Amino acid sequence: MAESFNSWIEEARNKSNVDLIDMIRGMMMEQRSQCKLHSASWKGPLVPFVEDYIRDVTTRKEYFIIRQSTSTKAEVEGSFERHEVDIENHFCNCGFWKLYGLPRMHSVAFVGTNCHNLWHTYVDEHYYSYKLVI
Numbered sequence: 006m007a008e009s010f011n012s013w014i015e016e017a018r019n020k021s022n023v024d025l026i027d028m029i030r031g032m033m034m035e036q037r038s039q040c041k042l043h044s045a046s047w048k049g050p051l052v053p054f055v056e057d058y059i060r061d062v063t064t065r066k067e068y069f070i071i072r073q074s075t076s077t078k079a080e081v082e083g084s085f086e087r088h089e090v091d092i093e094n095h096f097c098n099c100g101f102w103k104l105y106g107l108p109r110m111h112s113v114a115f116v117g118t119n120c121h122n123l124w125h126t127y128v129d130e131h132y133y134s135y136k137l138v139i
């Protein structure tokens with residue numbers, strides 16, 4: 006993002022502040038227009054890379070031991086890792102879910118055992134297509 010911005014303003018470095026701001030405004034308008042045209046082709050409720058991610062993690066075959074403490078909390082143990090997962094609060098102690106808004110493989114394994122297969126409900130709302138369609 007910063008590199009893209011720097012390449013944008015490179016040609017405008019010698020312009021006055023007003024011209025520079027006007028040029029950036031115009032470029033941002035073009036970028037939003039391109040984003041709108043691109044997002045019109047999205048079919049699913051989630052942005053395409055998240056749809057791909059969910060498809061990938063839900064179809065992988067990995068083995069986990071799941072020690073369930075409540076209907077929504079469990080300790081999930083894989084070959085080299087052990088995590089506490091709380092699907093109700095979208096939490097895993099590895100921090101990935103909180104940081105990226107997406108469950109990792111071990112969290113998905115627990116979600117799958119509970120027949121909570123509405124995968125879209127476990128993704129942060131900022132990945133929904135309607136949030137990005139302008």
Ligand SMILES: [Zn+2]
Pocket residue numbers: 088097098099100101102109111112
């Ligand atoms: Zn995790």
